[in-house]
Amino acid sequence: MGAECKCHCEQDNKLDALFAQYKGNPNGLIVVMAAIQETHGYLPKDLLIKTAEELGVPLSDVYGVATFYAAFSLRPRGRHTVNLCLGTACYVKGAPEVQAMLEKEMGIKAGNTTEDRRFSLDLVRCLGACGIAPVMTVNGEVYPRMTAEKVAEVLAKYE
Amino acid sequence: MATVTLTIDNIKVEVEQGSTILEAAKKIGINIPTLCYMKDINAIGACRICVVEVQGARALQAACVTPVAEGMVVKTNSAAVRASRKMTLELIQSNHPQECNTCLRNNNCELQSLSEAMGLKEIRFVRPAQSHSKDDIDNSSPSIVRDPRKCILCRRCVAVCEKVQGVKCISAVNRGFETIVAPPFNQGLMDVNCTMCGQCSLVCPTGAITEVDDTDKVWQALDDPNKHVVVQTAPAVRVAIAEEFGMEPGTVSTGKLVAALRRLGFDSVMDTDFTADLTIIEEGNEFIKRVTEGGVLPMITSCSPGWIKYIEMYYPDLLAHLSTCKSPQQMFGALVKTFYAEKKGIDPANIVSVSIMPCTAKKFEAQRDELKDSGYQDVDVVLTTRELARMLREIGIDWENLPEEDYDAPMGLSTGAAVIFGATGGVMEAAVRTVYEVITKEPMPDINLTPVRGMEGIKEATLKVGDLDVKVAVAHTLGNARKLLDKIRAGEADYHFIEIMCCPGGCIGGGGQPIPTNLEVRLKRIGGIYKADEAMPIRKSHENPAIKAIYEEFLGEPLGEKSHKLLHTYYVPRGVYRKPEGLPDKVPSGDHH
Numbered sequence A: 001m002g003a004e005c006k007c008h009c010e011q012d013n014k015l016d017a018l019f020a021q022y023k024g025n026p027n028g029l030i031v032v033m034a035a036i037q038e039t040h041g042y043l044p045k046d047l048l049i050k051t052a053e054e055l056g057v058p059l060s061d062v063y064g065v066a067t068f069y070a071a072f073s074l075r076p077r078g079r080h081t082v083n084l085c086l087g088t089a090c091y092v093k094g095a096p097e098v099q100a101m102l103e104k105e106m107g108i109k110a111g112n113t114t115e116d117r118r119f120s121l122d123l124v125r126c127l128g129a130c131g132i133a134p135v136m137t138v139n140g141e142v143y144p145r146m147t148a149e150k151v152a153e154v155l156a157k158y159e
Numbered sequence B: 001m002a003t004v005t006l007t008i009d010n011i012k013v014e015v016e017q018g019s020t021i022l023e024a025a026k027k028i029g030i031n032i033p034t035l036c037y038m039k040d041i042n043a044i045g046a047c048r049i050c051v052v053e054v055q056g057a058r059a060l061q062a063a064c065v066t067p068v069a070e071g072m073v074v075k076t077n078s079a080a081v082r083a084s085r086k087m088t089l090e091l092i093q094s095n096h097p098q099e100c101n102t103c104l105r106n107n108n109c110e111l112q113s114l115s116e117a118m119g120l121k122e123i124r125f126v127r128p129a130q131s132h133s134k135d136d137i138d139n140s141s142p143s144i145v146r147d148p149r150k151c152i153l154c155r156r157c158v159a160v161c162e163k164v165q166g167v168k169c170i171s172a173v174n175r176g177f178e179t180i181v182a183p184p185f186n187q188g189l190m191d192v193n194c195t196m197c198g199q200c201s202l203v204c205p206t207g208a209i210t211e212v213d214d215t216d217k218v219w220q221a222l223d224d225p226n227k228h229v230v231v232q233t234a235p236a237v238r239v240a241i242a243e244e245f246g247m248e249p250g251t252v253s254t255g256k257l258v259a260a261l262r263r264l265g266f267d268s269v270m271d272t273d274f275t276a277d278l279t280i281i282e283e284g285n286e287f288i289k290r291v292t293e294g295g296v297l298p299m300i301t302s303c304s305p306g307w308i309k310y311i312e313m314y315y316p317d318l319l320a321h322l323s324t325c326k327s328p329q330q331m332f333g334a335l336v337k338t339f340y341a342e343k344k345g346i347d348p349a350n351i352v353s354v355s356i357m358p359c360t361a362k363k364f365e366a367q368r369d370e371l372k373d374s375g376y377q378d379v380d381v382v383l384t385t386r387e388l389a390r391m392l393r394e395i396g397i398d399w400e401n402l403p404e405e406d407y408d409a410p411m412g413l414s415t416g417a418a419v420i421f422g423a424t425g426g427v428m429e430a431a432v433r434t435v436y437e438v439i440t441k442e443p444m445p446d447i448n449l450t451p452v453r454g455m456e457g458i459k460e461a462t463l464k465v466g467d468l469d470v471k472v473a474v475a476h477t478l479g480n481a482r483k484l485l486d487k488i489r490a491g492e493a494d495y496h497f498i499e500i501m502c503c504p505g506g507c508i509g510g511g512g513q514p515i516p517t518n519l520e521v522r523l524k525r526i527g528g529i530y531k532a533d534e535a536m537p538i539r540k541s542h543e544n545p546a547i548k549a550i551y552e553e554f555l556g557e558p559l560g561e562k563s564h565k566l567l568h569t570y571y572v573p574r575g576v577y578r579k580p581e582g583l584p585d586k587v588p589s590g591d592h593h
Helices: A009-021 A026-040 A045-055 A059-068 A088-092 A095-106 A148-155 B021-027 B079-093 B110-117 B156-164 B199-203 B215-223 B235-239 B241-245 B254-264 B272-293 B305-314 B316-321 B328-344 B361-366 B385-394 B416-422 B426-440 B478-489 B519-535 B545-555 B561-567
Strands: A080-085 A119-124 A136-138 A141-143 B003-008 B011-016 B051-054 B073-075 B144-146 B171-173 B180-182 B209-211 B228-233 B268-271 B351-357 B381-384 B458-465 B468-476 B497-501
Touching (some): A026 A059, A080 A095, B021 B073, B235 B385, B254 B268, B254 B385, B268 B272, B272 B545, B328 B351, B458 B478
Parallel strands (some): A080 A119, B003 B073, B228 B268, B468 B497
Antiparallel strands (some): A136 A141
16 A cells, blocks of 8 residues: 555554553553544544543543543544634734634534535634734644635635 | 641641541531532532631632641631632522422422522522523433533532442533533433442432432323232332431331322332342242352342443453342332232233332333333333332321331232341342251251441351351442452452442442432431341241242242243343443343243
8 A cells, every 4th residue: 555555554553552551551541542633633432432441441531531621622623724813812803703704614613624624613812923913823824914805715725 | 646736716626637627627516518528439629618717828728628737727607708608609500590499309409408508698690591401401311310400510420420339421521611520422321331320319419410200100100090000119218218208217117108108099019028038039049059050150149220230331241140030129020910910810901010119220120121021011110219209298198197007918028038138238148048048957046147237348258058158248339349340250259149239338328219318327227127127027038928829829939930931031241332242142141031
C-alpha cells in the first residue's frame, strides 16, 4: 500500500503500545485519550470502550472526562477547523455577524461539523489579537478584521 | 492516640487528630447541616451547605472535609454562615423545578427539609431556562427513573455506585450548567452496566433518582372484578414497612402487613417466605448433589437479582458457580399460576401476581424473558416497600390500630429459616440448618449460625457436617462480592458454599426500602429479622408442613422434573460494555427451558 495507505495502522500501533503500557492503570487515561484524539481527530465510541476495558476505568468516567475537556471531541472533525473569536473585542467589532454568516454558509451551528466533513466550526474566547478584531483562524491561519462579506471568499480557499 | 483540642461555638472539644470539623461538632451535639456528605462514602465538600467560620481562614470552610487543628476556633452559626447556607440553597433551587407537591419525594426530601430548617423564605433567582427538561428523563429501566431536572449534582449516587457496588455506571457528564449525572453516551440505565440495585435511589437527597412507580398497575388490577389478584411479601418488608408510618426501624409487623394488604383488596395474601423455605430445600439438595457428585464448587446463591445481573456482566465465566435455583420471588410466581391456580380452580390467565419487595432489581428480574415457566409472566407487578406504603397512605391506613392477621394457604406458612433471608448471612444460615440435618440425620446442636450474621463485609465459617468440614463465606455489597469472585478466578477460594447479597446488610438494606436507609437503620432492621426468626414456632425449612405438602401434592421431589421446570433457571452471559466472545448464550447451556 505504501504512501497511499489510508488506514490507521501506524496510529493503531501507537495506540496498542499505549494500551499495553497503561494496562490496568487508570492514571494513563488522559494520555491515552489525547493519543486517540490526535490520531483519529475525535474519540470514536469503540475506542473509548476499549480504553475503559484496558485501563480498568469505568466507561462512565471515560465519557465524563471526554465531555469535560474542550480538547476532546466525540464527533469526527472536519478537514478544516474554523475558529472564530467571540472575545469581548471581537464581539463588539462584529463577530456575531461573521458567526451568523459562517453558520449560514456551512449550514451548521457553531460547535459542529459539516455533513461532508469539510469544516468544523468552533467559537473561542480571545485569540490574543484584539488589535485586528474580529479574528478568525482556519487551520491556524489568521484572518484579521473579518466581515460577513468576506466569509464565502475565505471558505472557498479550503476544499 | 493523638488528639487535638479546638473550640466550636465557644465550647472546648477534644477529638482524635484527623477528625473533621463536622465530626468534632457532632461530638458536642452540634449537627452542622449537610447535603452532599455521606459518612464513609462521600466527603467532597461540593455542596457548600456545611460551611463554617474558622478564625484566621480567609473564606468559609466546608466542615465535612476540613480537618481539625490544635487551637482552632470555629463558629457554626454566625450571620455569615447562615447567610451563605441560605444563598447556596437559593442557588441550588434556581435550577430546580418547583414541583414538590407532585414529586415522589414530597415530605421526604433533604432539599425540602433543609430549606425549611434554614428558614428559607424566598428563592430570588430562578433561571428562565432550566438546564434540563422533561425530555431528559430516563425511563428506560423497569426499576429506576432518572430525572436530571431534580438533580443537585451532589454525587451521592455516583459515590455509592462506585464505592459500595464497584460499578459506577453513572458519572458527571459535561460541565457548568450543562452538567448531568448520567450513563455514558446519553444511554439509558437499561442499556448500560447498571445492576438495578437502586442504592442510588436510597441516597438521592431529592427526587432525581427514584423507583419506577408501578402502583397504578396494581390499582387497576384490584379494581378489575375479573382479575384474581395474589400478593406475596418478601422477608425484609415486614421489618421496614412500619417506618413509613412513623414506627421504629426493625419493628416486626408481619401480621399488620397482612391485614393492610387485605384492606387494599388483594384476593389472596401469601408469603415469599414460603418459597424461601422451598429455595432452601431445592438449593440444599443441589448443594449436597454438587458436593457428593463432584459438581462445580463453590456454589453461590442466586436470590438477589442485582447480584445476578452483576455476575452476568462482570464475571460471565463464573456463571456455572451459581445455584440454578430461581429466587423465592420467581419460584412463588411460577407456582401461583400453576399449583395455586390448579388448586383454586382459577384460569391462570385471570391471575395477576403481585410481589412486595425491598428491591428495585426485582422489577427487572420479573420481566426477564426466561422467567415465564408457568406459560405466563410469572410475576406481573413488583412493588417496592416504598410504593406499598404510598398505596396504604392513599387509603388512609391507620397502622397503629391495624389488627394482626395470618397469611392465606396454601403458600402462606413459613419458618424462621425463611425470614432470615432478609438479612446478610440469612440464606447461608437457613441452608446450613437444613443441609446439616439432611446429611447427618441428626438435629443440629445450635441452629444459630452467628459467625455469618452482622454487617462485616465478608464473613467466613467452617462447620463440621458429618465427616465433612464445610467451608462457607458470606458477602454483601457487590464491592465485597468482587473480592470473593477474584479469589475464585485465581483458584484461591476453597469454599464450598457462598452467599452473596447485592445490597449492604442484605435485603433489609435493599434499594426499594424506606428512606432513610443508613447503617443505624440497617442494624435495627437486622435486629428485627432475628427477633422474627426466634418468634417462629418452626425455624428449619425442611420442617415446614406446607413445604412437605407441596412436594407430596404437586412437585414430587426436590430437583425432580417438575421442580426443575418451575423452580430452576439459567443465566445469560452479558459482559460489561459488550457481549463477551467465546461464551455460550446461556448457563447451564444444556438447559431445556
